[in-house]
Amino acid sequence: MYRIGVIGDPDSVLGFKALGLDVCPVEEVEQARQAIHRMAKENYAILYLTEQLAAQLSAEIARYKDALTPAIILIPGKEGSLGIGMANVKSAVERAVGADIL
Amino acid sequence: MPSTTINPTRMELTRLKGRLKTAQRGHKLLKDKRDELMKQFMDVVRENRALRRRVEEGLMKAHGSFTVAAALMSPEMLQQSLLYPKQSVELEMSFQNMMSVDVPRYQFRTTSQDPGEIYPYGFAQTSGELDDAVDAMAKVFQDMLKLAEIEKTSQLLAEEIEKTRRRVNALEYVKIPEMQENIKYITMKLDENERANTIRLMKVKDMLRKEAIQERREEDARVMEAWSESAQAPGTV
Numbered sequence: 001m002y003r004i005g006v007i008g009d010p011d012s013v014l015g016f017k018a019l020g021l022d023v024c025p026v027e028e029v030e031q032a033r034q035a036i037h038r039m040a041k042e043n044y045a046i047l048y049l050t051e052q053l054a055a056q057l058s059a060e061i062a063r064y065k066d067a068l069t070p071a072i073i074l075i076p077g078k079e080g081s082l083g084i085g086m087a088n089v090k091s092a093v094e095r096a097v098g099a100d101i102l
Numbered sequence: 103m104p105s106t107t108i109n110p111t112r113m114e115l116t117r118l119k120g121r122l123k124t125a126q127r128g129h130k131l132l133k134d135k136r137d138e139l140m141k142q143f144m145d146v147v148r149e150n151r152a153l154r155r156r157v158e159e160g161l162m163k164a165h166g167s168f169t170v171a172a173a174l175m176s177p178e179m180l181q182q183s184l185l186y187p188k189q190s191v192e193l194e195m196s197f198q199n200m201m202s203v204d205v206p207r208y209q210f211r212t213t214s215q216d217p218g219e220i221y222p223y224g225f226a227q228t229s230g231e232l233d234d235a236v237d238a239m240a241k242v243f244q245d246m247l248k249l250a251e252i253e254k255t256s257q258l259l260a261e262e263i264e265k266t267r268r269r270v271n272a273l274e275y276v277k278i279p280e281m282q283e284n285i286k287y288i289t290m291k292l293d294e295n296e297r298a299n300t301i302r303l304m305k306v307k308d309m310l311r312k313e314a315i316q317e318r319r320e321e322d323a324r325v326m327e328a329w330s331e332s333a334q335a336p337g338t339v
Contacts, residue, residue: 002193004210014180015168015239020190020212045195045208046250066261068206069195071254075246078165081158089150092256096143096263 002069005039007032008050012077016048029056036060036072044070050077051084108284110291118288122281129273136266139201143259150252157249160242167235174229183228203262205255208247 006016010025017023024039026032032053037060039047047070054061054074061072074085094100108114172180194209 002195004191004193011168011172012165014184015164015235017184017187018236019239019243020187045193045206046247048246048250065257068197068204068254068258071206071250071257073246073250073253076158076161076165078169080162085154085158086151089147089154089253089256092260093147096140096260096267098267 002043002045004046004048005035005044005070006048007035007039008048008053008075008077012050012052021048026053029053033057033060036064040064040067040070046070047072048075049073050075051082052077052079054084055082108288110288110295112292115285115288115292118281118285122278122285125273125278125281129270129278132266132270132273135201136263136270139203139259139263139266142200143256143263146252146256146259150249150256153245153249153252157242157245160238160245164235164238164242167231167238171229171232171235174231179228180232183232200255200259201262203258205258206251208251210247 003022005022005024006013007024007026009027013023013025022039022044024035026035032049036047036049036057049057049061049072051074061074064070064072074088076082076085090100108118175183189212192211194211196207196209197204198207199205
């Protein structure tokens with residue numbers, strides 16, 4: 001049994017609560033950092049993280065990138081998409097191929 | 103230039119030839135693996151991009167609905183209506199082996215099957231916009247799960263491809279040329295030794311022959327002397 005976590009500012013993540021996901025509303029980056037580490041240790045398979053926070057947590061995201069769990073997936077927050085999620089897809093291609101071929 | 107530590111011996115040569123063969127086979131296999139991984143990776147990435155775009159759009163729509171709902175309801179009311187979710191999600195994770203990379207596959211189950219059950223609040227005190235927002239959220243959630251699966255897969259594949267690519271390149275541009283160089287060095291050295299040996303033998307034979315000729319000459323001279331002495335003797339007598 002695995003769980004799904006959502007980390008982000010309270011306004012952005014409120015809606016996920018209705019779906020029955022484990023929501024962790026955070027106000028500051030530091031709280032988010034701790035939440036990621038705590039959830040990674042528990043059996044969370046997927047962590048959704050708002051891009052607004054992800055922009056300042058790249059080290060944490062990189063750390064769990066090659067691990068099987070948790071999958072940290074960036075989602076746009078309330079303020080809209082920052083394009084970080086898309087950029088990550090691009091960087092994965094660059095990492096694999098050596099150049100951005102898409 | 104071959105490294106200085108190799109021994110130019112026949113045993114080393116055999117060992118190196120064996121290693122070169124293994125390396126070449128490994129290189130071929132790894133190259134095939136890289137190509138196949140790349141092929142699958144491209145498919146995954148294409149899907150990833152499309153899915154991400156869809157999820158981002160869907161989420162923005164849901165966020166928009168939420169903003170409207172939040173504007174129509176008091177924050178406390180909104181909090182309260184969403185505080186206790188009616189359904190919970192159970193996630194099962196299995197692994198699929200994709201070209202020796204374990205990638206996750208998620209199966210999720212909601213506690214209630216009824217799609218009308220997602221609203222965790224009574225309709226009396228909440229606005230209709232909140233229903234829309236929750237509905238939009240629930241719709242995009244399927245895609246979000248799929249996105250998690252695909253994105254993780256692409257990340258794991260990217261890592262594996264990077265590793266494989268490095269190995270292929272290391273074998274192709276460093277290891278195999280180095281071994282070929284060493285093999286060449288040993289063969290040359292052994293040939294050189296062979297030639298040196300032949301020459302040495304020839305020289306020795308030459309020396310022996312010279313000695314023999316010398317001896318023969320000395321003996322001839324002795325015989326001649328003895329003969330001339332004996333030839334003179336009768337004359338004197």
